[in-house]
Amino acid sequence: MSAAGQSDDIDWWGTLSDPAFLENPYPELHRLSARGPVQFDPASGIWFILGHKAFSKVLKSQSFGRDTRNWAGGWTTEDYKKADPVGYELFSTFQPQMINCDGPEHRRMRAVYEPAFRSQAMADVVPIIEAEAAALLDAMPDEGEADFITAFAAPLPLRVLCELFDLSAGTDARVARWSASLIRIGDILMTPEQKQEALDALSEFKAFLKECLAAADPASARNFMALALKARDDGTLDEEESLTNLISMLIAGHETTVTLIGNGMLILLRNPEEMARLRAEPALMRTAIEEFLRMEPGGNMILRVALEDVEVEGTVIPKGAPVLGLIGAVNRDPARFDVPDDLDIARPANAQLTFGGGAHSCIGAPLARLEAQIAFSAFFEKYDTIELAGAPEWRLDRLNARGLAKLPVHLGAAK
Template sequence: MSDLAAYDPWSAGFVADPYPAFAALRADRPVFFHEPTGQWVVSRYADVDALLRDRRLGRTYLHVAGHEEFGREPDADFLKPFWDLIRAGMLDVEPPVHTRLRRLVSKAFTARMVEGLRPMIRALAEELAGALAAGGGGDLVAELAEPLPVNVIAEMLGVPAEDRPLLRPWSADICGMFELNPSEEAQRTAVRAAVEFSGYLRGLARARRDVPRDDLISALAQVVDEGGDRLTEDELIGTCVLLLNAGHEATVNATGNGWWSLFRNPGELARLRADRALVPTAVEELMRYDTPAPMFERWVLEDVEVAGAVIPRGAEIALQFASANRDPEVFADPGRLDLARDPNPHIGFGLGVHYCLGAPLARIELAESYGALLRLAPGMRLAQEPEWKPGFVLRGLKALHVEI
């Protein structure tokens, strides 16, 4: 099979193990145009790093050109509620709008506030890990990886406990839109979830604006910068949806993928069990070794040259984070899991102006969940080999069954 044919993001085999294909691409075709997706694929660390920082690329092109100018079809009318919601947050906008939104959100979503959540996160992680241990095992994804981040974000936002079961389905349905070439059914499902979720949050935000509480929605509703600027209601809603989607889906995958990596590397798992002080560096290495969000897309706003290839304005680039994180030019013996790897400049959280705002929260959640399982289920072992979900843009396991 050729290097180009080996890159097949819809193939179950590729999703399960994309790394041999990435190694071949980095060596022989580090930049190429992929006809099935209509994207330029970039696989080397140096190129991905440079393009993430290059302002000639953007998450969107709508601030500089219309769809027709970029050779794209206009959004279907039925997608308007979805894109209105997504483009009200900071993920799919560029400076100066992105700069303004990030500045305002950062005033409420502070490092001090995030660190203050650690005791709550630890208690929740121990409750979930304890229940898994008491039951003699189960599906680690469903019983710990999924409920931990969704409950943390719900607690942070101020979503009442009785409403929290709504959040995970909404998040999963919305994120289905970000896979490559989603079906019309997936698109309509995402629109329905966007309408329901934004409607729910709008009611909650208005209640918090009238009667503030000690939660992030109240803080976002009240935040004002030195010039008197504040978030609009739509921007507040878009921000809350982004915090849930970005902070939940990737963290679920990072937890499941991480434990699957540990089970496949029993020597490193034994090392971690013997020295729990390795947890912080283990979190970074597990993010590098099997990146939960392996690909991010950018639009080319001005022609760029990458590894000798000229990529024209209007093109879309697929930046392969998972490949970059296994590049031997940056990481010694990149296919080896080393929980004490230092330095470890992985790009699992991105780089540049779109660097993940929730990275500190994700690191705390992962560290506390690994720590809780190491303490309360020290003998945890794999019960059966897992299957991967079909998506590649958000890459994770369907389930991870363990025994204790």
């Protein structure tokens, strides 16, 4: 390390894209964390945050934002536009949404959908989640082997979202395909082919939702679609903002919950004594969900951009610099968590940062937590036996979204 916080001898992007890292990042993250909580990659100009205290400050500070238009030398420059016109079109078309804006612009968009995630609204969603979980469980065998991801963890959030967004039955497959392409925008590092695929998916997704909005009846539209229609009609959101925010919430609402349920089940399967404890003490479900989020977060990185020169843990991060919090390291920081590599479903004061923090904390976090609680409770009620039936397979086609492609399980129904 040639200067405070500067790592000249680390191939950051080679590490972050290594299949071995994607399957199990924690040994390497521990090694990197030992070098310091704030580190700079001169090759990419990105600052990496690995400490919990440091990244908590970044998330809460008004000196950092999420709008990548403030990224010095980023995609908004003329040089970038000339060198990568597909990337420029993708990022500029995907820009007008709450996650990509700061200040009043962000608050205006976020306020449209915040009512959908309040306590009463979440209580109204419970029967929908329970019904979809029951339908999926009815289709699964009472005994034998199954893939937990394809049979349960992946379709459950998508079916719930289609209900909440007033989308017709049968759209699941298309939404899942578009989501898989667009989720890679969060990887930061994308191939030209992935950018084109994401741009095509964005165009198709917007056209589909535009038709849905045009056909929707404001008097009978439900939940998110009703909120989108109201905001469009009263001028709070323009059409592009309406479409892009809907797309973003569909993607995040799907992927975040799939990874939470899938990753959480794998953690329990690898810790059968804690699974038995959770069965015996169902009141621990809420803290168990927080521990799943801490131990196996559904994202490897959270992005922020410095809006001014700002000091973090003794290191000055310059205005316009991109900052990536490596959540696997942050959530297992031994300075913040006792025995951070051990599962404790009753862990107190679990300050995991998987859903971010500050103004840009994940708006859909209450829904993801609720779906996970219902999903695990319903699965435990049907099955007395849940065991690994083979090696789990992690998704290796993305750098940021961390989830399983397959989780083979052996199941035995309760008598």
